[in-house]
Amino acid sequence: MNAPMQPPESRYAVLDAAPRRARDILLRWEVILVILLVATIVVNTIVSPYFLDVFNLADATFNFSEKAIIALGMALLILVRQIDLSVAAIVALAAMGIGYAAEAGFGPAGLFATGIGIGILCGVFNGFLVTYAGLPSIVVTIGTMSLFRGITQVILGDQAKTKYPAEFLELGQSYFIKMKESGVSWLFIPPIPLSFLIFLVLTAIFGIVLHKTATGRKLFAIGSNPVAARFSGIAVDRLTFLLFVVSGMLCGLAAALLTARLGSMRSNIAIGWELDIVTMVILGGVSIAGGVGSILGVFLAVLTLGLVTFGMSLNNIPGQVVSVYIGLLLIAVIAIPRIADKLGLRTGR
Amino acid sequence: MSDPILTLSGVSKSFPGVRALHDISLSLQPGRVTAVIGENGAGKSTIVKILTGIYRPDAGEIRVGGEQKHFSSPRDAWAAGIAAIHQETVMFDELSVAENIFTGHMPTGSTRLVDWAEMRKKSAELLKRIDAPIPPEFKLKRLSVAQKHLVEIARALSHEARVVIMDEPTAALSANEIDDLFRIVEQLKAEGRAIVFISHKFDEIFRIADDFVCLRDGEKVGEGPISSVTEAQLVRMMVGRPVDQVFPKRDVPIGEVVLSVKNLSNATEYADVSFDLRRGEILGLYGLVGAGRTEAMQGLFGITPVTRGTVSLDGRQLSIHSPSDAIAAGISYVPEDRQDQGAILSLGIRENVTLANLSKYVRGLFLSRPAEQEATRSLGRRLAVKAANWEQRLGELSGGNQQKVVIAKWLATRPKVIVLDEPTKGIDVGSKAAVHDFIGELAQDGLAVVLISSELPEVMGLADRVIVMKEGRIVDEFKRGAWSAEQIVGAATGAAKEAA
Numbered sequence: 001m002n003a004p005m006q007p008p009e010s011r012y013a014v015l016d017a018a019p020r021r022a023r024d025i026l027l028r029w030e031v032i033l034v035i036l037l038v039a040t041i042v043v044n045t046i047v048s049p050y051f052l053d054v055f056n057l058a059d060a061t062f063n064f065s066e067k068a069i070i071a072l073g074m075a076l077l078i079l080v081r082q083i084d085l086s087v088a089a090i091v092a093l094a095a096m097g098i099g100y101a102a103e104a105g106f107g108p109a110g111l112f113a114t115g116i117g118i119g120i121l122c123g124v125f126n127g128f129l130v131t132y133a134g135l136p137s138i139v140v141t142i143g144t145m146s147l148f149r150g151i152t153q154v155i156l157g158d159q160a161k162t163k164y165p166a167e168f169l170e171l172g173q174s175y176f177i178k179m180k181e182s183g184v185s186w187l188f189i190p191p192i193p194l195s196f197l198i199f200l201v202l203t204a205i206f207g208i209v210l211h212k213t214a215t216g217r218k219l220f221a222i223g224s225n226p227v228a229a230r231f232s233g234i235a236v237d238r239l240t241f242l243l244f245v246v247s248g249m250l251c252g253l254a255a256a257l258l259t260a261r262l263g264s265m266r267s268n269i270a271i272g273w274e275l276d277i278v279t280m281v282i283l284g285g286v287s288i289a290g291g292v293g294s295i296l297g298v299f300l301a302v303l304t305l306g307l308v309t310f311g312m313s314l315n316n317i318p319g320q321v322v323s324v325y326i327g328l329l330l331i332a333v334i335a336i337p338r339i340a341d342k343l344g345l346r347t348g349r
Numbered sequence: 350m351s352d353p354i355l356t357l358s359g360v361s362k363s364f365p366g367v368r369a370l371h372d373i374s375l376s377l378q379p380g381r382v383t384a385v386i387g388e389n390g391a392g393k394s395t396i397v398k399i400l401t402g403i404y405r406p407d408a409g410e411i412r413v414g415g416e417q418k419h420f421s422s423p424r425d426a427w428a429a430g431i432a433a434i435h436q437e438t439v440m441f442d443e444l445s446v447a448e449n450i451f452t453g454h455m456p457t458g459s460t461r462l463v464d465w466a467e468m469r470k471k472s473a474e475l476l477k478r479i480d481a482p483i484p485p486e487f488k489l490k491r492l493s494v495a496q497k498h499l500v501e502i503a504r505a506l507s508h509e510a511r512v513v514i515m516d517e518p519t520a521a522l523s524a525n526e527i528d529d530l531f532r533i534v535e536q537l538k539a540e541g542r543a544i545v546f547i548s549h550k551f552d553e554i555f556r557i558a559d560d561f562v563c564l565r566d567g568e569k570v571g572e573g574p575i576s577s578v579t580e581a582q583l584v585r586m587m588v589g590r591p592v593d594q595v596f597p598k599r600d601v602p603i604g605e606v607v608l609s610v611k612n613l614s615n616a617t618e619y620a621d622v623s624f625d626l627r628r629g630e631i632l633g634l635y636g637l638v639g640a641g642r643t644e645a646m647q648g649l650f651g652i653t654p655v656t657r658g659t660v661s662l663d664g665r666q667l668s669i670h671s672p673s674d675a676i677a678a679g680i681s682y683v684p685e686d687r688q689d690q691g692a693i694l695s696l697g698i699r700e701n702v703t704l705a706n707l708s709k710y711v712r713g714l715f716l717s718r719p720a721e722q723e724a725t726r727s728l729g730r731r732l733a734v735k736a737a738n739w740e741q742r743l744g745e746l747s748g749g750n751q752q753k754v755v756i757a758k759w760l761a762t763r764p765k766v767i768v769l770d771e772p773t774k775g776i777d778v779g780s781k782a783a784v785h786d787f788i789g790e791l792a793q794d795g796l797a798v799v800l801i802s803s804e805l806p807e808v809m810g811l812a813d814r815v816i817v818m819k820e821g822r823i824v825d826e827f828k829r830g831a832w833s834a835e836q837i838v839g840a841a842t843g844a845a846k847e848a849a
């Protein structure tokens with residue numbers, strides 16, 4: 001009676017993966033971004049002879065690396081249908097903390113720890129309001145954006161913090177690898193500023209976590225269908241909370257790098273960054289509707305935006321034009337896949 | 350025979366990697382019910398979507414009343430007098446019942462503003478006509494799955510359509526509600542409408558249909574009056590070979606008590622639910638839709654808060670506040686609402702199958718793609734999932750195949766206690782037997798199973814014991830061997846007097 005009956009084998013032949021089709025690959029978001037990036041480089045090189053200079057390029061990374069570091073955390077938040085609009089305000093609060101700590105005689109390690117610590121606390125506060133109090137993150141972080149910035153303004157007034165230990169300031173200007181140090185003339189190692197190197201390392205870590213680990217898979221599931229994710233035993237609230245803390249932590253790190261680079265801070269430091277950062281993430285292909293995105297995309301978007309801004313500044317194009325251009329770029333890149341869908345160029349419709 | 354209301358001829362439709370329909374012709378007569386049957390993924394819903402303007406056919410033509418039609422949107426189909434209750438409901442949770450019924454064709458007064466009073470009045474009439482006492486002003490999200498279904502039926506009726514299509518309308522309903530639905534179908538028939546009825550349940554098909562059309566892998570493999578065939582012939586036509594529809598129940602020794610639930614209650618939906626569940630036991634939980642079965646089990650699983658009562662596993666009292674607590678303790682729950690709670694439609698099949706126990710596929714620090722593929726392949730084959738490839742987005746599969754993937758996801762986890770809520774909803778005969786066999790195998794491995802099902806044959810075929818819930822309370826209990834279908838249904842409806 002107990003003889004195990006074998007169910008008939010399925011008569012359907014199911015492939016392991018879809019056959020690759022050239023036009024699907026060509027219309028992948030990352031490919032669009034690479035094309036955009038290459039186009040940016042080519043146009044700028046033609047227009048300005050100074051563009052392709054490695055030292056210039058290395059210096060250009062200073063201008064976006066701190067934002068880019070924060071964008072990594074933002075990408076994960078947007079992926080799970082949340083957002084943190086208080087990032088720039090956290091940078092300000094953390095930078096102020098670093099300023100006071102420097103006056104109290106902290107060394108570089110202590111200053112970084114101060115910034116990161118304040119960032120974490122801010123992230124805990126956001127995360128708590130979003131997960132345990134169940135409030136929508138857009139509302140919470142618009143609130144804490146004013147709150148954190150307000151605290152900074154109340155405490156600092158129009159005062160600036162300018163006293164920092166020399167070793168700390170040196171970190172802000174430093175290259176991890178200097179051109180001359182490699183010594184070997186045929187070995188070309190480009191100069192890499194510390195903040196850009198940190199961004200590269202973090203990109204690798206975030207990419208691996210998101211695309212290769214169970215935690216990353218859970219984030220995609222939450223972003224795609226939070227209810228089904230919860231039913232599948234994923235601790236949705238705990239992970240969301242954690243992402244806000246990570247976002248705060250990255251803001252603290254960015255605050256330390258930024259103050260070290262600038263050598264001074266006022267209450268309006270990093271003002272307006274949240275929109276630049278959200279732009280990087282959206283251009284990187286992370287869907288505001290959740291569940292779609294890649295770290296590679298965000299990385300490419302960061303480079304594209306950074307080089308566009310740098311190229312235009314080399315050619316003395318005013319900032320307003322830069323922002324018009326970035327606006328158009330964003331709309332175009334978002335529209336291309338949709339239009340391709342409408343024309344039936346991509347599969348699945 | 351009178352002129353057909355609607356004819357399809359030579360209709361084909363392909364998706365990447367799948368030929369969903371090939372050269373399909375059929376005609377619908379007024380006052381007749383045509384059952385469309387076929388395995389999961391045979392192409393039934395694709396026909397519905399073509400008839401309602403959701404998909405455009407690659408080839409072929411649609412004629413309504415002899416006139417050729419091209420539908421480019423559902424609105425065109427309504428205008429031609431075709432309305433459908435889709436397998437996957439598309440409704441608005443935050444809107445009222447009345448608004449949902451009249452989406453897209455709200456009654457307007459001379460001012461062209463929505464006439465709310467009229468809309469509510471008409472909604473109430475429609476709901477009354479189908480015996481569904483749901484207040485039209487309720488928000489949809491307050492309703493149960495079955496009630497939502499009734500709202501969908503009302504919506505289809507609101508179009509006063511000449512052709513009414515029902516794609517698995519009974520999947521979420523229990524015996525009594527099915528009777529109500531069939532009354533409605535008879536009424537529509539008497540009014541001279543043509544009805545398309547899709548179902549995997551043969552008793553229903555033989556009860557209600559006049560004609561049948563059988564599909565297999567997108568091709569029409571048979572049609573005719575239903576009286577000319579037997580169930581076995583239909584199954585054979587569908588599958589292409591004779592199949593065992595039932596696996597014999599496995600002989601499983603029943604062990605000690607694993608799960609003990611005492612006086613579980615919440616504020617409104619269920620009260621004093623108590624039962625013990627033993628190792629290797631399959632406990633059926635039967636009742637009408639709305640009897641509180643799902644609500645009680647979701648309380649147990651930590652989805653919704655309970656107000657009173659205790660849950661112990663292996664003698665230890667648990668404190669469960671979320672599904673992850675429940676899963677950590679060893680209790681899994683397979684939700685009945687596939688679309689919202691079970692499936693992640695935008696992820697691939699592989700990613701869905703492995704989601705509920707991801708840690709099993711981690712090698713070192715990373716997820717192992719080969720391990721995931723291996724599990725997906727073997728579970729997918731066992732349940733005969735039809736797909737182009739295992740990376741395909743779940744949303745692109747047919748309804749029944751989505752359900753198979755959801756089941757596979759949960760059967761891949763090996764908890765101590767598993768609660769299955771309508772696990773075979775929408776699954777075809779052959780695969781249903783495979784799922785039943787799988788459940789039997791789990792019990793044999795010592796798992797304790799709670800099976801919520803509105804299908805009495807399923808409960809009676811699988812369960813060792815059945816408890817019946819009515820209006821949020823357990824009203825009766827039956828042991829295998831000492832039960833009859835009449836007794837169980839009687840207890841659920843309250844028709845029979847309380848058993849001593």
Ligand SMILES: Nc1ncnc2c1ncn2[C@@H]1O[C@H](COP(=O)(O)OP(=O)(O)OP(=O)(O)O)[C@@H](O)[C@H]1O
Nearest residue numbers: 364369389390391392393394395745746747748749
């Ligand atoms: N949007 C789509 N993209 C890709 N393939 C699709 C899409 N819609 C349907 N298919 C495929 O077409 C085939 C027919 O699907 P259909 O939904 O019509 O099946 P069905 O007969 O209704 O099955 P079920 O009984 O499971 O509801 C399936 O193989 C399905 O995977």
Ligand SMILES: [Mg+2]
Nearest residue numbers: 394436747748
């Ligand atoms: Mg279907």
